[in-house]
Amino acid sequence: MIDGPAPFDPPRTVPASAERTGAQILCEALIRENVRVLFGIPGGCIMPFYHAMWEYRDQLRHVLVRHEQGGGHAAEGYARVTGTVGVCIGTSGPGATNLVTPIADAWMDGTPLVAITGQVPSALLGTDAFQETDITGITVPITKHNYLVTSAADIPRVVREAFHIAQTGRPGPVLIDITKDAQQQRLVPRWDVPMDLPGYRPTTRRADPTAMHAINTAVATLLEAQRPLLLAGNGVLQANGTHALRRFAERTGIPVITTLQGLGAMPHDHPLMLGMPGMHGWVHVNRAIQRCDVLFNIGSRFDDRVTGKVSAFAPHARIVHVDIDAAEIGKLVTTHIGVVGDARDVLETITPRMPVQPERYTAWRDEIAALRAEHRPRQHYTRGERTAPLMPQDVFAAFNAVANGRRDWRVVTDVGQHQMWAAQLIDWQRARSHITSGGAGTMGFAVPAAMGAAIADPTHTVWAICGDGGFQMTACELATIRQEGLCNVKVAIVNNGYLGMVRQWQQLFEGRRYSETPLSGPDFAMLARAHGWHGVTVDHAHDAERAIRDAWMHDGPVLIDFRVEREANVFPMVPAGRAIHDMVHDEAHHARQTREQAVAQLAAQSATSPHGMTP
CATH class of the missing domain: 3.40.50.970 (Thiamin diphosphate (ThDP)-binding fold, Pyr/PP domains)
Known part of the structure; x- marks a missing residue:
């Protein structure tokens, strides 16, 4: 993580007791949340904010992107590196709707994001005014929460709440839509207004008694396992839990796989690191999932690109699922033991309860190593006579x-x-x-x-x-x-x-x-x-x-x-609707599978046709 900026220091040009516009209050509220970079484009209904931002340009760096979608993705990239909230700005109407794609992207990947949009004046809401769009209504399904602000007095509380929501529990996007008149309104801000979030109870780092019971059950299950596997996802990275993950793996000797978003959680060349599972994962990794007796998933949501055909996923395994979002546990894959908690906290809690026995699973690791040797995870690509000189x-x-x-x-x-x-x-x-x-x-x-x-x-x-x-x-x-x-x-x-x-x-x-x-x-x-x-x-x-x-x-x-070669393909791959062990290894393997399926289909048709004749 990158160190944040210095604590809030209000500009000397604005005395603490002075009236401010809503736009000035918004700038100061962002600075109080340690925001230092914004990505956006000005426009009519967000113009008061940009007018005010000039006074705070020594504390707020604004990056003028060429398209609001780019601003949203830039804020995501910023958040993914720093572990803090990324901030993007757009005006009303098309400016706001251009942010929908990065907001949805942040929602799916659990990236902390605050999107701020201007809105038409309050008196024009609901009139189909120029560049009016109901952006709060549009983004309800893809935000953790969103706000329509019509009074400058609400800005300090709303901004504080938005940043709290975006970065607590499972991170995600929050939208703040502020009418133009709220940005222009003048008043003395109250910064001590408490947050008002009834019903929002995100999981904290420390495990509660219910989680401890589940953790103890998970330990007992792992101690009984003969072929355990540890699946690490993006939640490990978001919790800054990579060192805890490595300590757990090295203490127990349990082999590790990481999802696409979990890459980097375990070094590629670590002896316990197997690779990535799923649609374009390695054959030996997917086969290991199908053979394991306990699958310990920490910080991954069992995306369909990992599981393939869910009913055939990890058929012999008891599933232990650790996730900070309780809604993910049991949502897609039947979970035998669910632990709601922060990935690093759970790993640090569970590791001392596991015996030091890195050699216990040597036979299991050797079995996986044999699969790896058979299926060559780093594919060998042969060149034909007409293959391009750059693959x-x-x-x-x-x-x-x-x-x-x-x-x-x-x-x-x-x-x-x-x-x-x-x-x-x-x-x-x-x-x-x-x-x-x-x-x-x-x-x-x-x-x-x-x-x-x-x-x-x-x-x-x-x-x-x-x-x-x-x-x-x-x-x-x-x-x-x-x-x-x-x-x-x-x-x-x-x-x-x-x-x-x-x-x-x-x-x-x-x-x-x-x-x-x-x-x-x-x-x-x-x-x-x-x-x-x-x-x-x-x-x-x-x-x-x-x-x-x-x-x-x-x-x-x-x-x-x-x-590069125009028709090079990514292998291995799992075709849609198939189990993850049913992979296509390369073009030749796909051709054999296609021929075998055609023969089987003809045989089935022959067996069900009158007099044994094919239709």
Whole structure:
């Protein structure tokens, strides 16, 4: 986590007892919450706030994004690096609705976010006034809470409550919609008004007696296990529980797997670390889940991309589920022991209760190691006569060659094939080094989120890894990154000229009908140079490592357009509706499965047709 700013110091130009506008009060309320960076765009109904912010520009840094969606994702990236609340700003109407996607993204991934929007004056509410949109009504399903503020007197309390809600319990987004007249109203603010949150009782760090009973039951269950498995998710990272996770694993000898959002919670090369499960997880990891007798899930919500066909998931296991959100326990997967609590607190509580016996599960770990050796987690990609000279895997191998041994980097991935290759093939060693859009799967996430991450921690180089499709959705933020003078942002486009993940499904399951997936684009290196970036094009494996190394050393933003094999696919993969052990290993395996299914289908039809004839 990054250290926060100094405690609130009100500007000398505004005496404590002086009247202020609602907009000034809003600025001071944000500063009191230790906000130091805002991402947004001004507009008519939020203009009073921007007018007031000029007085506080030494304490509030505003980043003028090119699209409100980019501002929301940038605030997410900032929050994911710092562990604090990210803040984004928009005006009413389209400004507010452009924030809906990042708000939904933060909701799905549990990212603490406060979105502030301007609204038409109170007298015009409900009249379909110019740029009026019921943004509180729109965002009810995707926020922890939201507010419509019509009086400046409510601003101190509302802001305090919003930040409290966003970062307590399971983190998430909160929306504050403030009418223009509330921003213009003048009064002396009261900062001592208590929060008024009846019914909001988030789980605190310390385990209560009910949780302790469940923890003791979980310990007893783990002590009886012969083939236990520990599944770590994003909740471990959010709780700053990676060291506690490692201590627990090393004390017990229980092997560890991490979800997509949990990558970095356990070092990639740790002897107990197996890899990532799920739709594009490794075969040996999914097979281990299907063989284990206790699955200890801490901080993961059992997303469908992890479980596959739920009824066939972990069929032999007793499920122990630790989550700070009680609603997640038992929601998707039948849970035998549920512990509501903070991941780090639960790990620190449970570890001393477990005996030191790292060798107890040697036979189980050897069984998994045999599966790993059989199924080769780092896939070997053969090259045919017409294979392009640059494969996606070459890009990630080159990245590892440059990044390994360094600790000054983070990667933000967009959504698609490149996202899964990055998850599979980059050597993740540290917490908060991997940032991606998981639950919502938002294309266009990477570039603005990388900007937010780079502002949060200027000591790290932040790589935004994108597909050519997702990059083009928010490429406008290249201008913002240049305007902000950010030298530590590098963009790598894995460019295959397709909406790659959709094309892969069309190839494997829809008879290669590539309906609206071939994708054109500009010369990305030239586009980067037009924005004042250094732009490079790479189309051969021999040049990939040097391009990455040069980009790293370049004192300024760099974009590398990696023009890769167009029809490379991400394997292994679990087809939709299948159990996680029913994986497609590669194209040849898929072809065999397809032939076998066709033969079986014909046999079934023959058996049910009159006189044994096929229809």
